Amino acid sequence: MLDKCVLFSPLPLHLLNFFSRFFKMLGTDEQRAWYGPTHVSLAANRGAVGTLLISDELFRASNPAQRKIYVELVETVKGSGAEVLIFSSMHESGQRE
Numbered sequence: 888m889l890d891k892c893v894l895f896s897p898l899p900l901h902l903l904n905f906f907s908r909f910f911k912m913l914g915t916d917e918q919r920a921w922y923g924p925t926h927v928s929l930a931a932n933r934g935a936v937g938t939l940l941i942s943d944e945l946f947r948a949s950n951p952a953q954r955k956i957y958v959e960l961v962e963t964v965k966g967s968g969a970e971v972l973i974f975s976s977m978h979e980s981g982q983r984e
Contacts (some may be wrong), residue, residue, distance in 0.1 A: 901972070902972060902974055905938065905940065905972055909938075909940070921936075924956060924957075924960070927939070927960065928956075928960055928963075931960055931963045931964050931967070932963065934967045936964050936967065936969045937969055937970065938969060938970040938971075938972060939960070939961065939964040939969060939970070939971045939972065940972050940974065941957065941960075941961065941971065941972070941973055941974075942973070942974060942975075942976045943973050943974065943975050943976055944976035945957040946958070946973075961973075
């Protein structure tokens with residue numbers, strides 16, 4: 888059940904639903920989550936990505952070659968029929984401590 892803090896979050900509902908499913912899945916099968924460009928790209932090239940969660944910050948990288956990597960990753964994932972969710976790095980869910 889969602890608490891009051893989440894209900895008033897500016898995060899779009901589809902992302903809230905995804906995060907709920909994602910954290911539940913991590914609690915039961917953490918091997919299904921991949922992190923970092925190398926591992927995620929490998930999984931994407933094998934058609935093994937169901938949903939790609941990616942920060943909008945990666946598309947604003949100052950290095951054009953780096954931006955191109957993430958644009959191509961998104962295109963590969965979409966091309967395989969998987970879901971791509973882009974979230975704002977400005978939202979608390981996208982910030983690191």
